[in-house]
Amino acid sequence: MSPIATSLPPRPPASFHLFAYAAPQRFYPLAGRIALASALVAALLAVAGLVIGLGIAPTDAQQGEAYRIIFVHVPAAWMSMVIYLAMAFWAGIGLAFNARLASMFARALAPTGALMAFLALWTGALWGKPTWGTFWVWDARLTSELLLLFLYIGFLSLHSAIDDVRRADRAAAVLALVGVVNVPVIYFSVQWWNTLHQGASVSLSKAPSMATPMITGMLVMVGAFWLYATAVTLLRLRTLILAREGDAAWARRLREAA
Amino acid sequence: MNWSSWSEFAAMGGYGLYVWGAFGMSAFAVALEIAQLRARRRALRAGDGAGART
Amino acid sequence: MNAIALPLPRPAETGALRGLRCVVARDLRLALRRPADTLSVLFFLVIVVSLFPLGIGPEPELLRRMAPGVVWVAALLASMLSLARMFADDLQDGTLESLLLSATPLPLLVLGKALAHWLASGLPLALVSPLLAMQFGLAPDAMGLLAVSLLLGTPVLSLVGAIGAALTVGVRGAGVLLSLLVLPLVVPVLIFGAGAVDAGSAGTSVAAHFSLLAALLVLALAGAPPAAAAALRIAFE
Numbered sequence: 001m002s003p004i005a006t007s008l009p010p011r012p013p014a015s016f017h018l019f020a021y022a023a024p025q026r027f028y029p030l031a032g033r034i035a036l037a038s039a040l041v042a043a044l045l046a047v048a049g050l051v052i053g054l055g056i057a058p059t060d061a062q063q064g065e066a067y068r069i070i071f072v073h074v075p076a077a078w079m080s081m082v083i084y085l086a087m088a089f090w091a092g093i094g095l096a097f098n099a100r101l102a103s104m105f106a107r108a109l110a111p112t113g114a115l116m117a118f119l120a121l122w123t124g125a126l127w128g129k130p131t132w133g134t135f136w137v138w139d140a141r142l143t144s145e146l147l148l149l150f151l152y153i154g155f156l157s158l159h160s161a162i163d164d165v166r167r168a169d170r171a172a173a174v175l176a177l178v179g180v181v182n183v184p185v186i187y188f189s190v191q192w193w194n195t196l197h198q199g200a201s202v203s204l205s206k207a208p209s210m211a212t213p214m215i216t217g218m219l220v221m222v223g224a225f226w227l228y229a230t231a232v233t234l235l236r237l238r239t240l241i242l243a244r245e246g247d248a249a250w251a252r253r254l255r256e257a258a
Numbered sequence: 259m260n261w262s263s264w265s266e267f268a269a270m271g272g273y274g275l276y277v278w279g280a281f282g283m284s285a286f287a288v289a290l291e292i293a294q295l296r297a298r299r300r301a302l303r304a305g306d307g308a309g310a311r312t
Numbered sequence: 313m314n315a316i317a318l319p320l321p322r323p324a325e326t327g328a329l330r331g332l333r334c335v336v337a338r339d340l341r342l343a344l345r346r347p348a349d350t351l352s353v354l355f356f357l358v359i360v361v362s363l364f365p366l367g368i369g370p371e372p373e374l375l376r377r378m379a380p381g382v383v384w385v386a387a388l389l390a391s392m393l394s395l396a397r398m399f400a401d402d403l404q405d406g407t408l409e410s411l412l413l414s415a416t417p418l419p420l421l422v423l424g425k426a427l428a429h430w431l432a433s434g435l436p437l438a439l440v441s442p443l444l445a446m447q448f449g450l451a452p453d454a455m456g457l458l459a460v461s462l463l464l465g466t467p468v469l470s471l472v473g474a475i476g477a478a479l480t481v482g483v484r485g486a487g488v489l490l491s492l493l494v495l496p497l498v499v500p501v502l503i504f505g506a507g508a509v510d511a512g513s514a515g516t517s518v519a520a521h522f523s524l525l526a527a528l529l530v531l532a533l534a535g536a537p538p539a540a541a542a543a544l545r546i547a548f549e
Contacts, residue, residue: 054267056260065271066271130273232291239295
């Protein structure tokens, strides 16, 4: 990567100001470095996790080999929720401090979060079929996951419907914050609804009583998903920065150099 | 290792369709995201304003 | 034309409440002058509720069990229809900018708009729905429970809907987008509202459901007007 000649004043070498990275063009190279490191570690963890999960962890007594789906289902579900919190947080920062990089990061997080929610639903359905007999079970967690996917889609739809990008950032931020307050309410109400309506309490969240290799494999996969999400969202952020700051001299130089 | 042969690994005790359906879709999703990012990047570099908007 | 003289302030009224009263009175007067708006919402409700038996079959027991959920979902959808108009008309004739510049706190004005919206659409829905429930053979006390649950729940729809309407004011395709944004947020209201009627029909206590509905209403009253006010300011920067 060629060094970027920025138009910002040179930084005194010995000082470290965190807020300096609120400038998109300063954060751009740092984001690239973090993304690269995260991607490498994510790949290593993924290989390790798959080896542990598919190769070493024993067969489950009740669910057979089907339980191995948790090695992608649980990380995807957790990431979908973590990313929503992060998205709401950064959107809030962008709204409160008028910090456009924070808003850009929220916008960069949304598609990955939505994809994680979709994966959680898909893998959940595939887990449900051999275990409970149907592809879709109105389990409290899966239903909440579905509503979370709707919230992500709402965020992205609102953002793309508004022409002015900064107004879109702020409006979507309000929506994300209202959503984050709502998510516990939604989860609680869906859990209530589920226990009332189901005779036999079906719960896909009951993972088999976990042997150590299972837990280890799952945690390693969670780490892999987390770092993968970090890498992908930072790369998407870089693309967003280039798109929005496209008229600036430094961005044009980057594009020509590439 | 749990498996004595590759075909056992692929069969996953009869649940192969579900397990590989899940892992396969995850891999596909990852590949799709990376491909979409690459395409976005290329459009930005080429178009100089063509791919620009959020 | 929407040129309506604002009502004159009464002598000992504080400024904030005066603003609230003016907004509510104006919106109600507008709604009364255009009864088609309210009536079309009601007819939509009737049509949607009638579609379900046509799609599912006339078996009485099944319909009786489905009635609370069906009526509640239809009420949700009907409310969504009228929400888009909450701020859109005001945007077009300049009233919205006046509201933003007014001395009355904007959240209070939003509360007034939501109240007027509820009076013109949510309240009629809640009152009409028990009659619709008769089509499904719902027992009389269950009909009463349905009406009460809707009376508690539709204000929440108006309040949360105000946030959505404020976020999408002036945006392309606002109507559908509004529903997309608001419906996931009001799922708890649907769950507790329809659940209350089910619990009542089954003979179990409905106190918990109604307490939760009331709690959601309080939460919406406290949180929705400021959020919608923030969204309106964002729309006007």
